[in-house]
Amino acid sequence: MESGRGLFDLSGKVALITGSSRGIGRAIAERMAEAGASVVISSRKEDACRAVAEAINERHRDKRALAIAASISDRGSLERMVEQVLQTLGRIDVLVCNAASNPYYGPMAGITDEQFRKILDNNIIANNWLVSMVGPQMRERKNGSVIIVSSIGGLRGSPVIGAYNISKAADMQLARNLAVELGPDNIRVNCIAPGLIKTDFSKALWDNPKTLDFYTRVTPLARIGEPDEIAGAAVFLASPAGSFVTGQTIVVDGGATVTGA
Numbered sequence: 001m002e003s004g005r006g007l008f009d010l011s012g013k014v015a016l017i018t019g020s021s022r023g024i025g026r027a028i029a030e031r032m033a034e035a036g037a038s039v040v041i042s043s044r045k046e047d048a049c050r051a052v053a054e055a056i057n058e059r060h061r062d063k064r065a066l067a068i069a070a071s072i073s074d075r076g077s078l079e080r081m082v083e084q085v086l087q088t089l090g091r092i093d094v095l096v097c098n099a100a101s102n103p104y105y106g107p108m109a110g111i112t113d114e115q116f117r118k119i120l121d122n123n124i125i126a127n128n129w130l131v132s133m134v135g136p137q138m139r140e141r142k143n144g145s146v147i148i149v150s151s152i153g154g155l156r157g158s159p160v161i162g163a164y165n166i167s168k169a170a171d172m173q174l175a176r177n178l179a180v181e182l183g184p185d186n187i188r189v190n191c192i193a194p195g196l197i198k199t200d201f202s203k204a205l206w207d208n209p210k211t212l213d214f215y216t217r218v219t220p221l222a223r224i225g226e227p228d229e230i231a232g233a234a235v236f237l238a239s240p241a242g243s244f245v246t247g248q249t250i251v252v253d254g255g256a257t258v259t260g261a
């Protein structure tokens with residue numbers, strides 16, 4: 001265990017963050033770069049990734065960010081991304097499975113099999129693919145941190161985003177299972193479960209004064225969160241500060257889950 005200022009230091013580490021062209025993923029990438037990591041910015045859109053990588057490289061002149069487009073729906077493109085990172089940067093110490101989908105709002109009775117499968121594929125199975133792709137070189141070095149961005153939805157029932165919540169609950173269990181499997185090789189696997197955070201993904205909720213008022217009232221901190229407020233938990237889990245934490249879900253929600261509302 002390191003002490004002093006090395007506690008949150010990610011110097012020399014390589015972090016691959018899916019869905020990092022905006023929102024929570026971008027904030028995690030920016031803060032990991034600030035903590036010293038080289039970061040891989042990834043989403044479906046090459047241009048958006050390149051813009052974020054350039055902004056990070058501009059701030060950290062030693063060129064720390066690499067942009068690679070890959071869809072989490074496409075196993076081949078994820079494999080090519082991981083291969084390219086390993087060839088270019090030599091290693092992946094930190095994997096952040098952040099990108100996710102939610103193509104359906106409504107009761108479970110109305111969801112099509114195709115919509116349900118898309119949610120399970122993108123939000124659970126793709127995370128397992130990525131871990132299986134980056135895991136072997138972590139195993140060789142006997143060191144790695146995997147962070148899955150779940151949601152407090154995974155701790156609750158919902159009449160509107162039920163399938164999404166099932167996928168996010170499964171992510172918490174995926175982290176527990178993988179923590180047991182990979183722990184002997186010093187690979188830690190954890191989730192972060194954000195509450196409502198102001199991003200494009202959740203715009204329908206915070207853009208509507210009625211729902212924003214509801215979330216503000218049921219959250220002890222009396223506001224919704226900003227993407228950057230999720231990044232600290234990710235840096236903690238990736239860094240020496242988190243070296244004895246595995247199989248856990250860290251809730252970052254302004255207290256929303258403790259109110260019972």
Ligand SMILES: NC(=O)c1ccc[n+]([C@@H]2O[C@H](COP(=O)([O-])OP(=O)(O)OC[C@H]3O[C@@H](n4cnc5c(N)ncnc54)[C@H](OP(=O)(O)O)[C@@H]3O)[C@@H](O)[C@H]2O)c1
Nearest residue numbers: 019021022023024043044071072100151196197199201202
């Ligand atoms: N915002 C919230 O209130 C909230 C709460 C709890 C949990 N979360 C979770 O936080 C994570 C990030 O969400 P966010 O709110 O930051 O969303 P966001 O701002 O909409 O960003 C989503 C990111 O994922 C990328 N992405 C979307 N689909 C993808 C795909 N098929 N393959 C690869 N990349 C893809 C997007 O870029 P492209 O569109 O260019 O691909 C973008 O970079 C998700 O797992 C979400 O479930 C969010």
